[in-house]
Amino acid sequence: MGFVKWLNLLTIFHLFAVTPIFSYSSSFTSKFLDLAKEPEVFDWMVDIRRKIHENPELGYEEFETSKLIRSELTKLGIPYKHPVAVTGVIGFIGTGSSPFVALRADMDALAMQELVEWEHKSKVPGKMHACGHDAHVSMLLGAAKILKAHEKEIPGTIILVFQPGEEGHGGAKKILASGALENVSAIFGLHVHPNEPVGEVTSKSGSLAAGSGFFEAIISGKGGHAAIPHHAIDPIVATSNVIISLQHILSREVNPLDPQVLTVGKFQGGDAYNVIPDSVTIGGTFRAFSRESVMYLKKRIEQVIIGQAAVHRCNATVSFLDEEKPYFPPTVNNEELHEYFNSVVGNLLGVDKVKRAKLLTASEDFAFYQEAMPGYIFFLGMENKSVEQLPSAHSPYYKVNEDALPYGAAIHASLASNYLLKLHQDLPLVQEKYNDEL
Secondary structure, X not given: OOHHHHHHHHHHXXXXXXXOOOOOXXXXXXXXXXXXXXXXXXXXXXXXXXXXXXXXXXXOOOHHHHHHHHHHHHHHOOOEEEEEOOOEEEEEEEOOOOOXXXXXXXXXXXXXXOOOOOOOOOOXXXXXXXXXXXXXHHHHHXXXXXXXXXXXXXXXXXXXXXXXXXXXXXXXXXXXXXXXXXXXXEEEEEEEEEEEEOOOEEEOOEXXXXXXXXXXXXXXXXXXXXXXXXXXXXXXXXXXXXXXXXXXXXXXXXXXXXXXXXXXXXEEOOOOOOEEOOEEEEEEEEEEOOHHHHHHHHHHHHHHHHHHHHHOOOEEEEEOOOOOOOOEOOEEEOHHHHHHHHHHHHHHHOHHHEEEOOOEOOOOOHHHHHHHOOEEEEEEEEEEOOOEOOOOOOXXXXXXXXXXXXXXXXXXXXXXXXXXXXXXXXXXXXXXXXXXXX
């Protein structure tokens, strides 16, 4: 072969090697928001959201919610696994092979009575979707509907995680234990936010929400008549000093630049004005933004309660309620995924619609996923001040602005599909050896 032809051939090989096959500006992902706003998708999401809202179910009791999800996935032609983690559903869109990326929506409601009067009010006394999980499910299904229509353009597999038991039950931990997310490269999640404008998102890299634990302690003394306290050992006085001493952990032991919370919210002891009870029960929560800080609080809570009880001649036992209220790790967003999120969502919504979130001392069990793989969660605004001021989460007056649904569906779909496109771009090309005689 002549030198010129050989040089031309090398040039062609070089162009194929450096030119990406896909990019974030892929034509099909740029249309996701418009597709999500189409009545066929938007009205469908609204209908699903309202059905779930009318029939709220608590953690690991989401049987009807799960049934509805499976029915809609079947209609869309999306295969799934069920049951996973009792009531969970895991759907699959794409090639069925690697690479894998996951999207998560939580399904459970709260044990509270809805006080919002509207056509689709909860039909179950004492249960309510007061944290937006009904919206989360409908948005993930909306994303699934959009992605299924473009399945042939997805170079990998998108895993849809419909998770039970987020509200204090650690459902994410059970999903992981099931093995359903093995070999997943990254996972994304969202949470609706009542105090951010609709069409905007907030998040940040690193620490976002606190890790949390709970405790309960019984301080035991000796009961007696209030008129002769010297014949008793008063657990109420002992417990009062316990509570004050617990606050000294924060004011005198914790770095003031490392935000932490320790709150006693339960105090039960005695039911008569003139009787010293035998024992007092207290309980509370502790929160911090690193696992080390959470574990330090846990250790010192036990030491202080037992030590202060002993000072006042009482005995104390401390439980951290590992079964009823499991420890949640801090929510920490992956830094590389943060840059990726800003790029993708900035292109979709506009860079001015992507804002920095503030730290939250609330906790989120999405953190379990982040301990197992790169993960990223963000807040989706749904406030329209011209209409009304929305109540905060876990309020009996909680509302969802359904105008936010298309944004969540489109962002879900864009993050997952673009991530697989990015992985496809980043795969090293196999360099074949060519015979010199070509």
